Every structure is written in structure tokens, then in C-alpha cells.
Amino acid sequence: MLSLDKVFDAQTVLKSIIRETNVVKTYGIAPDCDLYLKPENLQITGSFKVRGSAYKISQLSAEEKAKGVIACSAGNHAQGVALAATKNGIKSLICLPDSAPISKVEATKGYGAEVCLVEGVYDDAYNKAIELKEKEGYTFVHPFDDEDVIAGQGTIALEVLNDLDNIDAIVVPVGGGGLISGIAYTAKHIRPSVKVYGVQMTGAPSMYNSIHDGKIETLDTVQTVADGIAVKRPGDNTFEIVKKYVDDIALVSEDEVSSAILALIEKQKMIAEGAGAASVAAVMFNKFDLKGKRVVCIVSGGNIDVTSLSRVIDRGLMNSGRSASLLIELIDKPGQLKEISSIIADCGGNVTGVHYEKGNTESINGCFLRIEMETRDNNHVKTIKNALREAGFRTTKG
Template sequence: MNVTYDDIVNAQKVQDDVIRKTSLVFSDTFSQLTGSKVYLKNEFEQKTGSFKLRGAYYKIKNLTEDEKNKGVVAASAGNHAQGIALASAMEKINCTIVMPKNASPAKIAATKGYGANVVLEGKNYDESWIKAQEIAKTTGAEIIHAFDDPQIIAAQGVIGLEIMEQLPDVDEIYVPIGGGGLAAGILIAIKTKNPNVKVIGVQSKSFPSMKNSIDSGKLETVDGGFTVADGISVKTPGKQTFEIIKNMIDEIVLIDDEEIIKAMFLLMERSKVVVEPAGAAGLAYLISKKPSSGKKVVPILCGGNVDMYLLGQIVAKGLTTMGRMMKIFILLKDKPGALKEVVDELASLSANIVEVLHDRLSSNVHAGTTGVTLSLETENQKHTDQIIQHLKEKNIDFKILV
């Protein structure tokens, strides 16, 4: 079944009054950082914190009464799970979600909170998907794919219609790509309305499955490494999404975790919003590469569900990436006043000491000495460089740990 522009328009009508039309906000901060005129499409504003609710609701709304009576089943590690769970609750039908055993406890709790029966199976999405298929076969429940489904694709494409209504003269749109459902729907909507608008897909360097597939002209599977952007860590793209994207996409680009972390950090600090790693991918590329000087660009912030433990790491790593946090190790004589001398030097340069760790027991710490690890908050990279130079001039023997 081919997805058409009319399918997307129909999905928009069904979404009206149920799914939020998310805001498109001009960002002066990110415009200055990138050289573009940046408008943020805030899909994290959806009730479940992700665009996935659009496809889930439209798919479930279109089930027959017989299909609804049999319930639905899906596999997901997070956003699709919550979208299906909430949409099922809205339609008052039974819902089973298979999630990997290592899925975030917060996402498991949220999915259960929407009323879903959660089954933990497998180490990753692929293994959970196999279990979901088994459940569907045994129970007769309707299985709902996360991205490779015509109605899912059409519903995600409504985001493209909204962007064209909110910013008719947009030049470029940056879309995170995992399996490709979001990008495929947006491409059909945007290219039908105005084929001159560029649509750029953004993938993690660890999971370039769609880019590799486009480059080779056939579906490719990647082994995949580690990435914080689990929302776009898909090993094999969808068959339907691949066919749409290969014929319509202008370009697919890659980013790494450090660039994503920097974008997430800046979104929190400057825009006061929390966006998950996959959701920050498009903006991350704009910040790091600055590809579109003077153009009106829209990065889609497609989700805001972040594990709180990860969020703490993002803040710490973001400060380090921005040159605003450093950790040094100093070996001092174990006598009164030795540490004070170092602290006074740091204070003279307005470095804020946020943590001090003493170590007298490690094998690299000799008797009569103490190892001190200092975590320092600085203003920026220039300030960090000044501190390093000052410590060297004072002949303070130190090692930079981070």
C-alpha cells in the first residue's frame, strides 16, 4: 500500500482535537550559534513526550471493531510503547507491549501507567519484536509496527503539514532517522506541498542503516555500536520507509554522541527544555556543521523522554564538552597548607571547585604524599586554558583527567 499526500491530510483530520499541534519556535540562541534562522519544531510537547503518539493513535483509530476486540501488541523500548499504550487506553482496547529486559525502568513504568500489559523479553528491540509476533500469532491481536506501516507513516507526515502551515517559506528541515517512519511521512507531505524545500535526514554514526541502504540502493543491516541516541539506533530500516526515502530525501548526514550531548545541554541551558538524544540529532548537526547560513531551517525535536540517570551524565559531559568543567589530579606533600596553596591559586582565577577527593592509599600515591582530584567549574574553554597555563607557570605538577 502506497502512502499518499491525501492519506496524510486524512490523518490530520483524525488527529484534530486529540493530538496536539506542536509549536514551532524561533530560537535566537541557535540562530546565532549556527548562522541559520532556526525554528524548533517541538514534538516533545505531545502527551507521551514523543511524535510516536501520532502514528499510534491513527493506526488504532482505524482498526475494525473486530480487530479492536482482539487487542493490539507491539514491541518497543520506549516511545512507540508509550504511544500505543495511551492510544489503546483512549480507544479502550487491550494492549500488550514487549520491551527488552534492559529497557529503562522509567519507560517501563510509564508504559504500564498508560494501562498496557508489559512483557519483558530479549536483550534488544529485534528480540522483543520476535516475541511480539509470537504473541500476535497466538492471541490474534493486531501487531503494530513502530515505523514500517502505511498508516503510521501517514500520521507522522502530519508534522510536515504543520511545519508548512507555521512557516510556509521554510528552506530546510532536519529529521532524525531510525527506521524511517517520521522521515518518510514528512517527505511525502513536504515534497508535495513544495518540492524545493530540502529535507535532510540525520542518523547516528553508530547506526547509519538508512544512509548505508540509500548509498547501496538496497536494504542494509548494520551491526551497530553504542550510542546515547537509542531512539534512532535501528539496525535495519523499514522496507516501505526505505522506498520512500531513497526516492525523495535530499541528503542523509551523520553525527556522533559528543555532538548530540552538546545540543541537549544547550537546549536545557538556553531554551529550558529537555530533549532526548534522538530528538536533538537534527539540531546537533546544525550546531556542529553550520551547513545552512542565512536559511530558514527547522530541526524536529521529536522526543523528550530521557532517563534521569542519563540526564545527569549529559549535564556533566555537556559542561566538559563546552570547556566548562575540568578534572585534575595533583600529587601533594601530605602536610598542612599544601592543598590551600593550590586552592588559593585556583581562587585567584575564579575557578569554582565543585568536588575534592583525597587519596592516600592507591599504589601511585607514595608514603608522605596525598593524591587530590579536583573537579572545577569554569566559564568557558578560554577560562579553562587560562587555568591550565597558570598552574604550569606556578610549577604545580598536575594531570588533566577530563
């Protein structure tokens, strides 16, 4: 049974395995509240997942350890199980969805695990892992729906409460619910006044839907940049714990998470994956009433693929108005580009790209000019658009 004693035992067991990540105060990310980050992206393996998996493996019998362990994961749990198993001299086999970032697949192998790639998402990898468990006799280390795993994740709450007094709220990313279950259970038993809020993606709202409808539901598909929380169905245990101890769950969009990742990079010099930044996105975009509150966001992981990070940064820049694209319809004659460039420069914008496009325009001599710009924010983009229109140019898109 999950208990506070089990969470404290996990804290003792994990002292020689994990890195205790001290909370960090933020500046400029969420000015309406006193915001702190719990940087589990700096954890060994780059994610909180090592806590739960390492504690689970520590509780196995000698016979279970001899047969080895199997797990399924979108990547972070895989690395946690691989590291914990290798430290204990245990064989590990990890089933990962074939959509998992290459960096996570290679990191899992690097920690000593054998990897089995499965077509589909996390739930497909889970089914394959259960099949192999029955066939080979491995012990299955569940990524979230296991009381030992949940207890391991609960050690995060112990550290947060030890680091900070007078916390009003803890905001936690939610996939299957193991992280928020451990944190909510622990926090509510030690300091009941602390609010615990969960965050899911609009493209993977399994726990959100289940809690709001009062029963466990399974999504047909999930699609999100936050692969670490792309789960079709919450766990049986985690659903009950979340229902009892979590105060509310909200959804954030891809664009909001992209903006949060960019803000963490620029304001905190911190790299977070999509799942890790979901909690920060919820605070940035006012998903909960946190004005004037002391808030801790769990940045659950930092294992983002470099190519994905590049795309996310570009998207974040566009969403925040730091970069913009304008499509201008004009008459094809000399001097147009010079005049447009001068207007943009006078407004303080910086032209980074120009592309000439022929298209269907009202005039037979018409054309389109696509301008890429660096700008300060969305208001700056509006100022430039207005200046161009006042000069007689027609912006049709961007």
C-alpha cells in the same frame, strides 16, 4: 498506498487526539542559522509516536479492533499505541526491550497497556511481538514501516509548513525511518525546495549505512544514549522513501547529543531525550551546510529517564568545558592546595571537589591531587591549566 490525501486525512482524524505543537524560535543554540524547534517532546505521551499509532488504529476494521493490537517499542511508540488503543476501547499488548527506561515502561502501563519485557534491543522485541501476533491473532502496529503510521507522522510536516514561510531545511532524527519518511514525503510534495536531512547516532547508523551502501543492512549491535532511535535495521518502506526524498543523512556522537540536551535545557528550558536532541546536535556541530538558512529541528521526544538525564547533563558540562577535572602531580608538602586553589580562583574558576591520591610519581614524596572545577568553557579550562603550569605545577590528566 501512501499519498498526500492520506496525510491530510490523518490530520483530520488526529485533531481530537494529539496536541498541535507550534514551532519555537531558538536563541543562542546555533548562531549561524535561523533555528526553530518543532517540540514534539511536548506532545501527548511526550513523543511524536502517538500520531502514527493513533492514525493506524483508527483505520482498523471492527473485527481487528475486537482482537486487540500488539506493538514493539523502545518506549515512545509503546505509549502512543497504548493511549490510542485505550481511547478506542481496544486491548493492547506491548513488547519492550528490557533496556527501556523504567519511566517509559511505567508510562506505557499507565496508558492501559499490558507490557511484555524482552531481553535485548528493539529488534528482539519486534521478533517477540510477531511471534505473539501469529499465536493470538492481534493486529501488529509497526512503529515505523507502515504506510498509515508514516502518514500520521507526516502531519508534523503539515504543521511546520503552516507555521513558517520560507523554510530552507527540516532536520529529523532517524531510527527505523518512519518519522523522516512522513515528513520528507509530505514536505517534498507540498514544497519541493525544502531540504530534509536525517540524523542518526554513531552507535546505531542503520539507515545511514543502508543509504550510503544502496541496500538495506542490519547492524549486529546498537549502543547509544538515544534509545528512541536504536534500531538495527531500517524498514523496507522507509528505506525506499528515504532514498527517494531525503537529501542527506549525518551521524552525531554521544558527546554531541549530550551537549545538545544541555543546550536545550539552558537556552530553551526544554527537556529532550537523546533521540529528540539528535537533530539539534547535528545543527550545533555543523553536520550540514545550514549557514544563513531558516531551519526547523524536530525535537521528537522528551521521555528521558531522570537518572539518565543526570548523567547526560554531567557529560554535557564536561564536553562544553562547564566543568573540568584536573589531575596535578606535585610534591607532598604543606601549602600546595592553598596555592593551587588561589590560582584557580584568580582565573575565575570555582573548585567543587578535591581528592588526594597516592600513585606512581617520579619522586618518592610525590602525590596526585584531583581537582574538580566549575568553569565557563573549554578556553577557560585551558587558561587555568596554563596558569598552573606557569606556576610550576604539572597537570598530567584532565
